[in-house]
Amino acid sequence: MTKMDLSDDPSVVARLRNGDTAAFDHVYDAYRARVFAFLLRMSRNRTVAEDLLDETWLRLVRHARSLKPDTRLGPWLFTVARNLYWTHRRALLVQEAAVPELIGLWPSSVTWPSPFDLAVAGELERRVEAALSTLSPQQREVLLLVAYEELTPGDAAAVCGISPEAFRQRLSRARTSLAEKLDLRPTTAQATRDLAHEGR
Amino acid sequence: MREDEIDTDQLFRAFATLRMRDVHQRRANRLRNRCHAVLESQRRTAAGTGVLRDVSPRRLIGPAVAGLWCIVYVAEIIRRAAEVYGF
Numbered sequence: 001m002t003k004m005d006l007s008d009d010p011s012v013v014a015r016l017r018n019g020d021t022a023a024f025d026h027v028y029d030a031y032r033a034r035v036f037a038f039l040l041r042m043s044r045n046r047t048v049a050e051d052l053l054d055e056t057w058l059r060l061v062r063h064a065r066s067l068k069p070d071t072r073l074g075p076w077l078f079t080v081a082r083n084l085y086w087t088h089r090r091a092l093l094v095q096e097a098a099v100p101e102l103i104g105l106w107p108s109s110v111t112w113p114s115p116f117d118l119a120v121a122g123e124l125e126r127r128v129e130a131a132l133s134t135l136s137p138q139q140r141e142v143l144l145l146v147a148y149e150e151l152t153p154g155d156a157a158a159v160c161g162i163s164p165e166a167f168r169q170r171l172s173r174a175r176t177s178l179a180e181k182l183d184l185r186p187t188t189a190q191a192t193r194d195l196a197h198e199g200r
Numbered sequence: 201m202r203e204d205e206i207d208t209d210q211l212f213r214a215f216a217t218l219r220m221r222d223v224h225q226r227r228a229n230r231l232r233n234r235c236h237a238v239l240e241s242q243r244r245t246a247a248g249t250g251v252l253r254d255v256s257p258r259r260l261i262g263p264a265v266a267g268l269w270c271i272v273y274v275a276e277i278i279r280r281a282a283e284v285y286g287f
Binding site for chain 2: 034041054122144147148153171182
């Protein structure tokens with residue numbers, strides 16, 4: 001678990017609270033692509049991911065002065081990005097429920113991964129991206145936070161706003177779903193562990 | 201799943217094949233500049249508030265009295281000029 005150690009230095013937070021642009025650059029360079037990749041894989045729409053990325057960073061600078069000295073910027077950024085995604089998704093669902101007949105008239109949004117993205121990806125990457133894109137957003141987010149962003153389960157549970165136990169169960173179910181999509185059968189030991197967790 | 205299971209899970213290791221994604225450089229720079237502008241504006245505001253906070257109220261009494269006297273003086277001149285010209 002090394003990715004989250006970047007920029008979690010308390011001195012960076014202190015400098016950011018004082019409006020230090022160099023400290024901001026340090027955090028921005030460390031986390032911009034990671035937050036964007038997370039938003040892109042969650043929303044599966046580049047335009048939406050770009051807009052949510054902008055808002056995530058603007059929230060950081062607007063709230064910089066009120067950050068607590070012990071704030072860990074990685075989990076903070078992923079929490080904001082995740083909440084923005086779910087707010088956007090809820091708004092979208094409300095719109096679609098309100099005007100279903102109009103939705104078909106809008107130009108279709110560019111989904112991600114596009115056929116081009118899949119074509120240039122390696123075989124395993126292509127399979128994982130394609131399988132991920134078919135999972136529910138709840139399952140996708142737990143897998144991305146833990147397996148790709150390498151957050152600890154405790155940090156990832158806090159980002160998702162659920163208890164560590166609920167997170168472990170969701171992660172286990174997400175893993176099983178992903179394995180099915182990738183047509184990988186879990187080992188007997190893994191299946192037994194999953195069943196034991198589900199039974200609690 | 202436990203943390204040690206996550207670290208050794210073969211399926212999770214497949215995530216290492218996923219490429220990092222990023223916004224275009226121009227968009228990234230534009231966002232950086234917007235954020236710098238917000239930070240600098242907040243810093244200026246905080247500095248301004250700090251300057252006012254550091255000034256003792258006693259030091260403001262003199263300029264305030266002088267300013268008030270000037271306003272009364274100018275108002276009186278205008279009143280007398282109006283009288284002379286019959287307004």
